[in-house]
Amino acid sequence: xxxxxxxxxxxxxxxxxxxxxxxxxxxxxxxxxxxxxxxxxxxxxxxxxxxxxxxxxxxxxxxxxxxxxxxxxxxxxxxxxxxxxxxxxxxxxxxxxxxxxxxxxxxxxxxxxxxxxxxxxxxxxxxxxxxxxxxxxxxxxxxxxxxxxxxxxxxxxxxxxxxxxxxxxxxxxxxxxxxxxxxxxxxxxxxxxxxxxxxxxxxxxxxxxxxxxxxxxxxxxxxxxxxxxxxxxxxxxxxxxxxxxxxxxxxxxxxxxxxxxxxxxxxxxxxxxxxxxxxxxxxxxxxxxxxxxxxxxxxxxxxxxxxxxxxxxxxxxxxxxxxxxxxxxxxxxxxxxxxxxxxxxxxxxxxxxxxxxxxxxxxxxxxxxxxxxxxxxxxxxxxxxxxxxxxxxxxxxxxxxxxxxxxxxxxxxxxxxxxxxxxxxxxxxxxxxxxxxxxxxxxxxxxxxxxxxxxxxxxxxxxxxxxxxxxxxxxxxxxxxxxxxxxxxxxxxxxxxxxxxxxxxxx
Numbered sequence: 001x002x003x004x005x006x007x008x009x010x011x012x013x014x015x016x017x018x019x020x021x022x023x024x025x026x027x028x029x030x031x032x033x034x035x036x037x038x039x040x041x042x043x044x045x046x047x048x049x050x051x052x053x054x055x056x057x058x059x060x061x062x063x064x065x066x067x068x069x070x071x072x073x074x075x076x077x078x079x080x081x082x083x084x085x086x087x088x089x090x091x092x093x094x095x096x097x098x099x100x101x102x103x104x105x106x107x108x109x110x111x112x113x114x115x116x117x118x119x120x121x122x123x124x125x126x127x128x129x130x131x132x133x134x135x136x137x138x139x140x141x142x143x144x145x146x147x148x149x150x151x152x153x154x155x156x157x158x159x160x161x162x163x164x165x166x167x168x169x170x171x172x173x174x175x176x177x178x179x180x181x182x183x184x185x186x187x188x189x190x191x192x193x194x195x196x197x198x199x200x201x202x203x204x205x206x207x208x209x210x211x212x213x214x215x216x217x218x219x220x221x222x223x224x225x226x227x228x229x230x231x232x233x234x235x236x237x238x239x240x241x242x243x244x245x246x247x248x249x250x251x252x253x254x255x256x257x258x259x260x261x262x263x264x265x266x267x268x269x270x271x272x273x274x275x276x277x278x279x280x281x282x283x284x285x286x287x288x289x290x291x292x293x294x295x296x297x298x299x300x301x302x303x304x305x306x307x308x309x310x311x312x313x314x315x316x317x318x319x320x321x322x323x324x325x326x327x328x329x330x331x332x333x334x335x336x337x338x339x340x341x342x343x344x345x346x347x348x349x350x351x352x353x354x355x356x357x358x359x360x361x362x363x364x365x366x367x368x369x370x371x372x373x374x375x376x377x378x379x380x381x382x383x384x385x386x387x388x389x390x391x392x393x394x395x396x397x398x399x400x401x402x403x404x405x406x407x408x409x410x411x412x413x414x415x416x417x418x419x420x421x422x423x424x425x426x427x428x429x430x431x432x433x434x435x436x437x438x439x440x441x442x443x444x445x446x447x448x449x450x451x452x453x454x455x456x457x458x459x460x461x462x463x464x465x466x467x468x469x470x471x472x473x474x475x476x477x478x479x480x481x482x483x484x485x486x487x488x489x490x491x492x493x494x495x496x497x498x499x500x501x502x503x504x505x506x507x
Contacts, residue, residue, distance in 0.1 A: 276410030314362025326353030373397030
């Protein structure tokens with residue numbers, strides 16, 4: 001607390017009339033002077049707010065319940081300043097209403113410590129018009145001459161302040177007690193923590209949780225066991241006859257000589273047989289003896305756009321019933337996994353949904369719960385191997401339009417038909433486009449009927465640039481047998497426009 005000396009009174013009164021910044025409830029014009037220092041201020045009166053307060057019951061605090069005359073001098077609020085000779089300027093006070101602790105603003109900055117100032121904002125929860133001014137030594141005010149109008153108003157204003165301070169202390173005491181209860185785990189304050197209520201597993205339509213809950217009963221884990229070892233993959237029910245769609249490289253793992261077991265979502269296991277498989281599209285159909293499993297519905301992959309939300313379901317690393325989500329990152333991505341006679345040509349949907357070894361053959365669902373793709377391959381960082389590689393956010397799925405068509409063909413005939421030009425391409429060619437190899441055009445094929453010759457370079461297919469041979473094959477396999485297509489072909493120095501009808505080539 002700062003002492004108030006007579007030689008500073010004039011300077012301080014001048015400062016009160018000067019503009020001042022407003023912070024933490026200090027009104028413009030600055031705060032009034034602190035009271036003169038007296039030794040009694042060192043002693044905290046018995047009625048000080050730091051004394052323990054009983055908060056076990058709620059009670060209203062009325063300033064008028066104890067007349068000021070009955071208060072011993074040492075118990076008077078330490079933030080008020082009495083008049084000359086220790087007597088207050090007024091001993092008569094009008095009762096303060098219990099529900100209104102704030103006096104009516106008068107516009108006079110000395111009428112009450114929170115008097116209204118038109119330009120001063122209400123700061124940090126202060127009452128409208130500003131909070132009580134803070135002096136250099138704490139929440140006290142400067143002494144005023146006894147008997148003056150200002151001193152008289154000042155003498156009548158301490159009781160509302162006392163009431164507010166007591167109410168705040170009661171609230172603060174409750175907070176402190178609550179804090180002690182939280183920290184003291186062996187204390188007896190408060191009641192025990194209530195038991196949590198029953199949760200709900202219901203989720204709104206269109207949510208990932210709801211889509212996953214509906215799809216999981218139709219997704220299976222496929223386990224292959226051969227003399228050389230074992231492996232796992234994924235698949236899903238496509239009809240009520242027990243047919244399961246998966247990848248060719250899952251169904252024929254180990255050369256197709258192993259035993260295939262299907263594990264349902266409820267844990268039941270059933271033996272399975274291969275109905276048909278196609279390496280070119282990397283698709284296969286299995287069959288189990290079960291007709292009561294709800295099938296998944298195919299969606300239209302032609303309507304998918306980049307940015308659509310997707311959900312991948314399967315058994316990555318043998319962890320069955322795993323669900324991941326992401327978006328469609330790209331479309332018509334030419335992907336050619338496998339090698340030699342087992343190579344596939346997929347006009348793939350690219351996604352960042354987590355796909356790992358074991359996800360192969362599982363469904364890629366749209367946000368309506370329909371199958372828009374069959375998870376088939378993932379990209380790897382150069383230098384990694386099939387044993388060390390995993391998801392890097394670049395996965396590929398066979399479009400559902402192709403998968404549904406091929407599955408039906410495999411169920412009906414055991415094999416799949418796919419469109420072809422009837423040519424072989426020169427894979428040693430490093431220029432732009434796909435070059436036809438020498439003696440590559442088959443007699444009577446679509447290419448032969450369209451007039452293509454050995455050495456022709458196909459530059460465009462259906463208006464899109466052909467960067468290499470694999471891209472041409474993928475683009476052709478994405479079409480249907482009987483489709484009429486247009487190509488731009490370079491022959492020597494000539495550029496030709498060629499139209500042909502795609503024919504079927506049995507796999």
